[in-house]
Amino acid sequence: MRRVRFHAYGGPEVLRLEEAEDPVPGPGDLLVRTEAIGVTLPSVRRVRGDGKGGGDPLPGVIGGEIAGEVIAIGSEVTGFAVGDRVTSLTLTGSYGELALAPAFLASRIPDGASAVEAVALVRGGHVALAALSTAAPAGGESVLITGAASGTGHLAVQLAKLQGVPRVVAAVSSPAKAEFLYGLGADEVVTYDQESWGEPVDIVLDGVGGELLPRALAAVAPGGRLIFFNSGGGTVPAYELLAGAKTITGLTMRRFSTVHRERYERHREELWELAGAGRLRAAVHAELPLADAAKAHEIIEGRANLGKVVLRP
Numbered sequence: 285m286r287r288v289r290f291h292a293y294g295g296p297e298v299l300r301l302e303e304a305e306d307p308v309p310g311p312g313d314l315l316v317r318t319e320a321i322g323v324t325l326p327s328v329r330r331v332r333g334d335g336k337g338g339g340d341p342l343p344g345v346i347g348g349e350i351a352g353e354v355i356a357i358g359s360e361v362t363g364f365a366v367g368d369r370v371t372s373l374t375l376t377g378s379y380g381e382l383a384l385a386p387a388f389l390a391s392r393i394p395d396g397a398s399a400v401e402a403v404a405l406v407r408g409g410h411v412a413l414a415a416l417s418t419a420a421p422a423g424g425e426s427v428l429i430t431g432a433a434s435g436t437g438h439l440a441v442q443l444a445k446l447q448g449v450p451r452v453v454a455a456v457s458s459p460a461k462a463e464f465l466y467g468l469g470a471d472e473v474v475t476y477d478q479e480s481w482g483e484p485v486d487i488v489l490d491g492v493g494g495e496l497l498p499r500a501l502a503a504v505a506p507g508g509r510l511i512f513f514n515s516g517g518g519t520v521p522a523y524e525l526l527a528g529a530k531t532i533t534g535l536t537m538r539r540f541s542t543v544h545r546e547r548y549e550r551h552r553e554e555l556w557e558l559a560g561a562g563r564l565r566a567a568v569h570a571e572l573p574l575a576d577a578a579k580a581h582e583i584i585e586g587r588a589n590l591g592k593v594v595l596r597p
């Protein structure tokens with residue numbers, strides 16, 4: 285099969301399309317012929333040697349989400365068969381014509397939905413719903429979302445409105461993203477460099493972190509909460525928590541999907557129901573061939589995407 289790896293840390297230019305042995309499914313795996321592969325900020329960061337916990341071993345493989353057809357199954361897999369169309373998170377890389385999907389992270393793609401839609405909807409939608417359900421906005425509470433035009437953020441904006449949040453503020457790096465976000469239902473759009481982000485909010489869903497974290501925390505009203513789910517790290521100004529009686533809660537999908545298994549399953553159904561009814565739109569910013577993985581990473585590094593960036597093998 286053909287796959288993309290990197291042999292040195294760096295920018296998009298270090299990505300190499302190579303021939304490789306086909307992966308062999310372990311007992312709990314599905315072997316999937318990929319039809320769509322999601323590009324995400326955490327993968328882009330790992331190529332820079334900037335992943336969680338430091339640099340990956342080299343040569344590095346990246347990519348955490350796929351959709352495609354099951355072509356083989358591991359000896360212990362139940363509930364899936366060869367020929368099923370699935371979408372899944374992957375744990376051993378996904379930038380290839382074939383990828384291994386742990387069966388416990390996979391789900392079937394409903395009839396009539398495309399692989400690209402599945403990749404654009406499911407991972408980002410799960411993160412958005414997990415962040416919203418962790419924050420649990422009560423009646424009348426307001427929400428601000430950083431990285432609001434990202435694959436995850438643009439779904440969070442729509443889902444917050446669908447959950448009845450009266451004031452959803454979308455925070456982004458560029459005013460060029462405003463029209464897109466108003467089109468998805470945002471009530472206000474602010475850019476990070478604006479002096480004021482308007483009235484403080486009850487809840488911040490922070491998909492950016494890093495240097496923006498103190499700013500995001502300052503936007504939380506006294507007694508409010510910030511859900512921290514980004515790969516940007518950052519330092520918390522602890523006195524602000526004390527003085528404003530604010531709360532920060534961390535969220536990873538790895539933990540949420542296992543500890544809150546029932547909620548996670550419900551969220552998957554909810555996403556497909558909303559998408560099927562035309563109430564939730566997974567926007568695809570760009571679809572590029574696998575050979576153009578570097579171009580896909582350039583889009584993310586340029587912070588230009590309006591929605592999801594997808595590779596097609």
Ligand SMILES: NC(=O)c1ccc[n+]([C@@H]2O[C@H](COP(=O)([O-])OP(=O)(O)OC[C@H]3O[C@@H](n4cnc5c(N)ncnc54)[C@H](OP(=O)(O)O)[C@@H]3O)[C@@H](O)[C@H]2O)c1
Binds near residue numbers: 325456491587
């Ligand atoms: N906790 C979890 O389990 C989990 C799971 C999935 C994703 N996430 C997090 O959710 C966030 C969004 O991920 P995604 O895959 O949906 O994003 P994406 O579609 O790849 O979009 C990336 C966007 O992030 C923003 N951004 C912030 N800092 C950036 C930087 N240093 N370089 C490039 N872009 C930057 C940019 O928008 P602006 O320029 O407008 O800021 C950019 O358009 C990430 O922080 C990711 O780590 C967390």
